[in-house]
Amino acid sequence: MAAPILLENPLRQGLFADRVPAPCSLVIYGASGDLTHRKLVPALFDLYEKHLLPASFSLIGISRSKISDDDFKKGLKEALKQSEPQLSDSLWNSFSQNFHYIAGGYDDFKAYQALSVMLDKVDQENGTAGNRIFYLSTPPNVFENIISNLGAAGLAKEEKGFSRVVIEKPFGHDLESAQDLNRKVKEVFKERQIYRIDHYLGKETVQNLLVMRFANSIFEPIWDRRYVDHIQITASEDLGVGGRAGYYESSGILRDMFQNHLFQVMSLVAMEPPVAFEANAIRDEKLKILKSIRPFNEHTVYQWAVRGQYGPGFLAGEKVPGYRQEEGVNPQSNTASFAALKIFLDTWRWHGVPFLLRSGKRLPKRTTEVAIQFKEPPNLLFKNNVSDLAPNVLVIRIQPDEGITIKFETKVPGMTMEVRTVNMDFRYGTSFAEGTSEAYERLLLDCMLGDATLFIRGDEVEAAWDALMPVLNNWETTEPENDFPNYEAGTWGPAEADNLLEKPWRKWRRL
Amino acid sequence: MATTAQNIEKDLTDLWKSSPEDKTKNLGLQRVYTTNLVAYAADHEEGFRVEQILNDLAEKHPGRYILIRPAADSTETPLRHYVSGHCFFGGKEKKVCCDLIKLVAQREVIENLYGFTFSLLMPDLPVEFWWPGNLPYQNVFFDKMAGQANRVWVDSSKFKDPLQSLARLSAFWHSRYPHTLLGDLNWIRIQRWRSLIAELFDGEWAKHLKDVNRISVAFGEGSQPTRSFFLACWLAAQLGWVYKGNRISEFPEKLDFEGPNGKVEVILKPVPVKDAKRDRIFAVGLTTGGGNSGMFTVVRDEDPHSVTARSEFNQKVSFSRVVSFEHLHSNQLLDVGLKHLEPDAVWRKTLHLMGTVMEKPDLTPLEQK
Numbered sequence: 007m008a009a010p011i012l013l014e015n016p017l018r019q020g021l022f023a024d025r026v027p028a029p030c031s032l033v034i035y036g037a038s039g040d041l042t043h044r045k046l047v048p049a050l051f052d053l054y055e056k057h058l059l060p061a062s063f064s065l066i067g068i069s070r071s072k073i074s075d076d077d078f079k080k081g082l083k084e085a086l087k088q089s090e091p092q093l094s095d096s097l098w099n100s101f102s103q104n105f106h107y108i109a110g111g112y113d114d115f116k117a118y119q120a121l122s123v124m125l126d127k128v129d130q131e132n133g134t135a136g137n138r139i140f141y142l143s144t145p146p147n148v149f150e151n152i153i154s155n156l157g158a159a160g161l162a163k164e165e166k167g168f169s170r171v172v173i174e175k176p177f178g179h180d181l182e183s184a185q186d187l188n189r190k191v192k193e194v195f196k197e198r199q200i201y202r203i204d205h206y207l208g209k210e211t212v213q214n215l216l217v218m219r220f221a222n223s224i225f226e227p228i229w230d231r232r233y234v235d236h237i238q239i240t241a242s243e244d245l246g247v248g249g250r251a252g253y254y255e256s257s258g259i260l261r262d263m264f265q266n267h268l269f270q271v272m273s274l275v276a277m278e279p280p281v282a283f284e285a286n287a288i289r290d291e292k293l294k295i296l297k298s299i300r301p302f303n304e305h306t307v308y309q310w311a312v313r314g315q316y317g318p319g320f321l322a323g324e325k326v327p328g329y330r331q332e333e334g335v336n337p338q339s340n341t342a343s344f345a346a347l348k349i350f351l352d353t354w355r356w357h358g359v360p361f362l363l364r365s366g367k368r369l370p371k372r373t374t375e376v377a378i379q380f381k382e383p384p385n386l387l388f389k390n391n392v393s394d395l396a397p398n399v400l401v402i403r404i405q406p407d408e409g410i411t412i413k414f415e416t417k418v419p420g421m422t423m424e425v426r427t428v429n430m431d432f433r434y435g436t437s438f439a440e441g442t443s444e445a446y447e448r449l450l451l452d453c454m455l456g457d458a459t460l461f462i463r464g465d466e467v468e469a470a471w472d473a474l475m476p477v478l479n480n481w482e483t484t485e486p487e488n489d490f491p492n493y494e495a496g497t498w499g500p501a502e503a504d505n506l507l508e509k510p511w512r513k514w515r516r517l
Numbered sequence: 518m519a520t521t522a523q524n525i526e527k528d529l530t531d532l533w534k535s536s537p538e539d540k541t542k543n544l545g546l547q548r549v550y551t552t553n554l555v556a557y558a559a560d561h562e563e564g565f566r567v568e569q570i571l572n573d574l575a576e577k578h579p580g581r582y583i584l585i586r587p588a589a590d591s592t593e594t595p596l597r598h599y600v601s602g603h604c605f606f607g608g609k610e611k612k613v614c615c616d617l618i619k620l621v622a623q624r625e626v627i628e629n630l631y632g633f634t635f636s637l638l639m640p641d642l643p644v645e646f647w648w649p650g651n652l653p654y655q656n657v658f659f660d661k662m663a664g665q666a667n668r669v670w671v672d673s674s675k676f677k678d679p680l681q682s683l684a685r686l687s688a689f690w691h692s693r694y695p696h697t698l699l700g701d702l703n704w705i706r707i708q709r710w711r712s713l714i715a716e717l718f719d720g721e722w723a724k725h726l727k728d729v730n731r732i733s734v735a736f737g738e739g740s741q742p743t744r745s746f747f748l749a750c751w752l753a754a755q756l757g758w759v760y761k762g763n764r765i766s767e768f769p770e771k772l773d774f775e776g777p778n779g780k781v782e783v784i785l786k787p788v789p790v791k792d793a794k795r796d797r798i799f800a801v802g803l804t805t806g807g808g809n810s811g812m813f814t815v816v817r818d819e820d821p822h823s824v825t826a827r828s829e830f831n832q833k834v835s836f837s838r839v840v841s842f843e844h845l846h847s848n849q850l851l852d853v854g855l856k857h858l859e860p861d862a863v864w865r866k867t868l869h870l871m872g873t874v875m876e877k878p879d880l881t882p883l884e885q886k
C-alpha cells in the first residue's frame with residue numbers, strides 16, 4: 007500500500023485537508039455511461055476543488071463507443087455543467103488536462119495492451135508513479151471479462167505502485183454468481199486490492215452511526231435486547247422504475263436494496279464494537295452480524311417476508327402508472343417493488359429483538375432511516391393520567407435531512423399531570439452548515455488513499471446473499487399470496503406488512 | 518433594565534417566546550449552540566463591523582455570541598446590554614437561531630467584566646475569544662480572557678507594529694497562557710498558499726525539497742509583508758532551516774537561512790499593486806539547486822479568482838495547473854479556524870521560528886508597565 011503522502015511531504019503537515027492521496031491514474035471502464043457522467047466525474051471535480059485530488063492525477067476512460075479524446079472531454083464537461091453551471095474554461099482545462107480516452111471492446115485484448123502502454127506513458131509524463139485504480143462502471147455482465155483481461159495484461163501486479171479495482175453494484179445476481187465473481191476477481195487481484203462499492207456506506211450519516219454508537223457512552227449500555235423492543239430500518243423511494251425497467255425486472259427490490267444497502271446499515275447498527283477503527287476490524291464485526299441472520303425456512307419465509315408491487319395511484323396529486331404499466335415491464339410481471347422482512351439476529355446482544363426492514367418504490371416519499379424503539383417503561387406513576395406511555399424512540403435519519411431525533415415523554419406545563427411525547431432534534435444541516443459530501447466523492451478519495459473501511463469485503467457479500475437466498479428462491483418460484491399489484495402507488499406498501507409486527511404496540515412508523 | 522445575568526437571560530427568553538400571531542411562523546424554531554464566542558471591539562465603528570461578521574458566522578457556527586465594546590462617551594451608563602436573535606433557514610421550513618448579547622460599558626468597567634462575561638456563557642461548550650484589532654500591550658480584560666478561554670483569535674494584519682507584536686506573542690504566549698491556544702486569522706489567510714505549494718511536492722517530487730536554495734515571495738508594495746513573512750518562516754520551520762542573519766526589527770528584503778544542503782535565501786519582494794489589499798501575496802517561487810535546477814511557482818492570474826501552480830525543470834514545464842482561489846473574509850477565516858479545536862502544531866512551530874528571526878521583545882511583566 008502506498009504510504010500516506012503526509013509522511014513524505016513535510017509541507018502537508020497541519021493542512022486541514024491532509025488526506026490527500028498519492029499521485030495515481032484512474033481508469034474507468036464504461037466511461038461513456040451515466041454513472042461516469044453524472045456521479046464519478048462531478049465527484050472528482052469536487053475533490054479537485056477541495057484540493058483533495060493529487061496534483062499528479064490522470065483519468066483514462068474506456069468503452070466501446072468510438073469517440074475522440076476531445077469528444078470524451080466535451081461530454082464530461084457538458085455533464086459537469088449541470089451541477090457546476092459557473093464552471094470556467096480555464097478551470098475545466100486544467101482539471102481535465104490529463105484525461106484520455108481509449109475506444110475498445112471489453113473483450114478486446116489489444117485495448118488492454120494499449121492501456122498498459124498509455125499508463126506507462128502517463129506515469130512518465132505526469133508523475134503518476136505507477137499507481138492505478140480500475141473502476142468498473144459497466145453493466146455487471148462484463149465485469150469478469152474486464153478483470154481477467156486486466157490480469158492477462160499484467161495490470162493487476164503491484165510492481166511500481168498500487169493497483170486497485172473498484173467494482174460497482176450489483177455484485178452477483180445470487181449467492182452462486184457472487185461466489186463465482188469473487189473467485190474470478192481473486193484469481194487476479196488480492197482481497198486488499200478489491201473495493202466493492204456500496205454507495206450507502208459513503209453517506210455521512212451512515213458513517214456517523216459508528217461515531218454515535220462508539221464515541222458516546224449513553225447509547226451503548228441500552229443498545230441490546232434488554233432495552234430495545236425492535237428496530238425498524240426503512241428505505242423508501244417515491245420514484246417508480248423509470249428507465250431501469252430492464253434491470254429491475256430481473257433484480258427486484260431484494261437484490262436492489264436489501265442484499266446491499268439495508269443489510270449494510272443493519273450490520274452497522276447491530277455490530278459489536280470493533281477492536282480498532284480500521285477496515286478489517288470493522289468488516290469482521292459486520293460479517294458476524296450477517297452470518298448471525300437466522301435463516302429463513304419454508305415456514306418463516308411466509309411469516310417473516312412480505313412482498314408487494316405497486317398499482318396505479320397518485321403521487322403529489324399526480325396520477326402515476328402501476329408497475330406493470332411501466333415501459334419495458336412485462337404486463338404480468340410478478341417482480342416485487344416492495345419488501346418487508348422480519349430478521350432475527352442470533353447473537354447474545356440481539357436475541358429475540360426483531361429487525362424490521364422495509365423498502366419500496368412509489369411509496370409516499372424518499373427517505374432512509376433507522377429507528378430504535380425502546381421498550382415501554384412500566385406505567386405505575388402516571389396511570390391515572392395517561393393510559394399508555396409512548397416508548398422512547400431514537401431515530402437516525404440517513405436521507406434526506408440527515409440527523410438524529412430522540413422521542414421522549416415530558417410534562418405539559420400546567421396544574422395537571424399531563425404527559426406528552428416530544429421530539430428532540432439534531433440536524434446535520436443546522437449544527438454544521440457545512441454541506442455533507444456526495445457519497446462517491448468520499449468513496450473515490452478513500453480508494454485512492456487505500457482505505458477500504460467503507461467498501462464491502464468478499465465474505466460480507468456472500469454472507470448477505472446467503473441470508474437472502476431462501477426468500478429470493480421462494481419468491482421466484484411461487485405466486486404472490488395476494489395477487490399483484492397489492493399496493494397503490496403513493497401509499498406505504500401492502501397491508502400484509504403489518505403481519506410482521508406481531509405485537510399490538512408495534513407499528514410501522516409513519517414517515 | 519439593569520444589566521444583570523438574570524435580566525439578560527430573561528430578555529433572551531422573551532426574545533424566543535413567540536407572540537401569538539407568530540406561532541405559525543415560528544413553528545420549528547430551534548436554538549442551537551455549538552460554541553461560545555466572545556469578541557471585543559475597540560470602538561463603535563469596529564463594533565459595527567464585528568457584529569456584521571458575527572451575524573454571518575452564526576450560520577456556520579450557531580452559538581452564544583457576546584460582543585463587548587467601550588461606551589462612546591463617559592456620561593453613558595456604566596454598563597448596558599442588548600440582546601438579539603440571529604436566525605437562518607436550515608432545511609425547508611425549520612429556522613435555526615442563536616443569540617448575541619452586546620455589552621456596552623465604560624472602559625474601567627470592562628477591565629472587570631471578564632467574570633460577568635463568563636457567567637453568560639453556555640456551559641460545556643468551548644470558549645473562543647476574538648480580539649479583532651491591534652494587540653494590546655497591557656489590557657486586563659484581554660489578559661483575563663486569554664487566561665480562561667480555550668482559544669484567543671487575533672489578526673496580525675491589524676497589528677500596528679506586526680513584528681514587535683508577533684515577537685511578543687512568540688516569546689510569552691505559551692508560558693503566560695499555557696492552556697490557551699492562540700490563533701491568528703492572518704495565518705489562516707495563507708493556508709491556501711500553503712496547500713498550493715505543498716501539492717507541488719507530493720509523491721516523488723518531495724525529494725526536491727532538500728535542494729531548495731532560494732525562495733521569493735512577491736507582495737503588494739507599500740505595506741508590511743506579514744503574510745509573506747509567515748510563508749517564509751513556515752517553509753523554514755517545516756524544512757528544518759536555521760536562521761543565520763541578524764535579528765530584525767523591520768521587514769527586510771532578504772533573509773538568510775541554513776538548510777540541510779547549505780545556504781537558503783529568502784527574498785521578500787514588493788510589487789506595484791492597484792487594489793488596496795496590499796499585504797496580499799502575489800507570487801511564490803521556490804528554486805532548487807543541486808544537479809537539477811527546478812523552479813516551483815504559484816502565481817496569481819489576471820483573473821483574481823484563480824492561480825497557476827507550476828513546476829519546471831531545466832526550463833521545461835513538468836507540471837502546470839490552474840485552480841480557483843477565493844479570498845476569505847473575516848467570517849470565513851473564523852469559520853475555518855473554529856472548525857478545528859485541536860492545537861495547530863505547525864503554526865506553533867512557525868511562530869517559534871519567527872521568534873528566532875525577530876528582535877527579542879521587551880518582556881517587562883505586564884503588571885509592571
Ligand SMILES: NC(=O)c1ccc[n+]([C@@H]2O[C@H](COP(=O)([O-])OP(=O)(O)OC[C@H]3O[C@@H](n4cnc5c(N)ncnc54)[C@H](OP(=O)(O)O)[C@@H]3O)[C@@H](O)[C@H]2O)c1
Nearest residue numbers: 036038039040041042069070071143144145146174175176
Ligand atoms: N447510474 C447510476 O446512478 C448507478 C448507481 C449505482 C450503481 N450503478 C452501477 O454502476 C455501473 C454503471 O452504471 P451506468 O448507469 O453508468 O451504466 P450504463 O450507462 O448502462 O453503462 C455504462 C457503459 O457500459 C457500456 N455498456 C452498456 N451496456 C453494455 C453491455 N450490455 N455490454 C457491454 N457494455 C455495455 C456502455 O458503454 P459502451 O457501449 O460505449 O461500451 C455504457 O456507456 C452499473 O454496474 C450500475 O449497476 C449505477
